[in-house]
Amino acid sequence: MYAFLYKLASPKKFYQMAGQLIPWCSGLAILLIGYGLLGALVLSPADYQQGDAYRIIYIHVPSAFLSMFIYLMMAFCALLSLVWRIKLADVVLTASASIGAWFTFLALITGSIWGKPMWGTWWIWDARLTSELILGFLYLGVIALKSAIPNREQKDKASAILVLVGSINIPIIHYSVYWWNTLHQGATISRFAKPAIAPSMLYPLLSMIAGFLVYYVIVMLIKARTEVLYRERRSTWVKELFK
């Protein structure tokens, strides 16, 4: 296990393994999102209250989940980078930041489109919307900090520290905003309670979430591979690769 992880942490090995992994992941993502879309648009019935408009949930919930998951992933990478000095963690963190920002944007946009017919307004200062918006600002802060620092090592370390501090702050922000104002419907899927959603809607939704997750892994690996090549551009194995 450790030997495997150790191997994976070397840029060359990571580059090769990621290259082999991407086609498999792509197949899996097509399967998961394909089934999810089929279930979402054809098989599952319309909602008794929201009609067909609820179907945006199949994009909205996976995006919102991914926006939070990617930040957690980045916080984990920041810890790996700061404590164990694993260079690859910085690569993954760098590759993840912009994807996370885009998923946050997607969750906000789809939420806004969903909110117009359901709540009668594009935007409302509701707790979940607001904390998603602030999450977006946190992502933009990390990206802005990265682009402002010229030195690469300093860039990696600064963003790792910022992501760690932000990850401690996220639950505080979430709950402070929650007590401040809430209108949003409760969480649909919870681990601890029976889901408040029919199975015919639940399975496509879970499949979409898994599909989005695999999609994130694919894009992240592609970006990370490019990043590894750029960082290792002076090493012999990269030079041999592009002879």
Add this chain to the structure above:
Amino acid sequence: MQFYQALTVLFKRELLLAFRQFNEVLNSLLFFILVCSLFPLAMTPEATTLIAIGPGIIWVAALLATLLSLNRLFRVDYLDGSLEQLLLSPHPLSGLVLAKIIAHWLLTGLPLVIIAPVFALLLHLPNEVMKPLWLSLLLGTPLLSLIGAFGAALTVNLRNAGLLLALLIFPLYVPILIFGAGAVTGALAGLGYAGQLAWLAALLIGGITLLPIATAAALRMSIT
């Protein structure tokens, strides 16, 4: 030199430097006063509206005033090289950083806390909310300095760090703003405000414990 001696020397130095350049201290206070008095001009001098938005105005003005004062915190020391001497000293950097942050709060946060009740009067806030306003500012402004110092440490060696600094720290300021202004609005509505103040106090304790460490790490990262 003992650790506590180093702390006192650093603390005295900060205060002395600030008093030599006292107009800089006054500037951020003046900024706070100006922002607070722009709102009645921009909106309406009517008492009912001003009461409704007053707590928010005071808190947002405090946020902005803190942001503008952060440039002074590490930037000047970075430019004249004394920040490097701090990093080289054998004492824990987080403690030294905390001394600097406390001095910064005494010079920018505390004046705001002292002058805020005057503005509460100008914004027609009733006397009952003076106590929550004062207490929330007393607990909240040190947090503004602590988080701001972290942001300033991350950006200390960058040119044109001002806007980037705002982008970095304003999302982190959100809970303080909510609990701080929330305590005052709660008191205005005749509700209890102990919960918000307890939260601010808890955040302050957590911030004093953890943020100097993060700030020290950020400083070490910035100056390599």
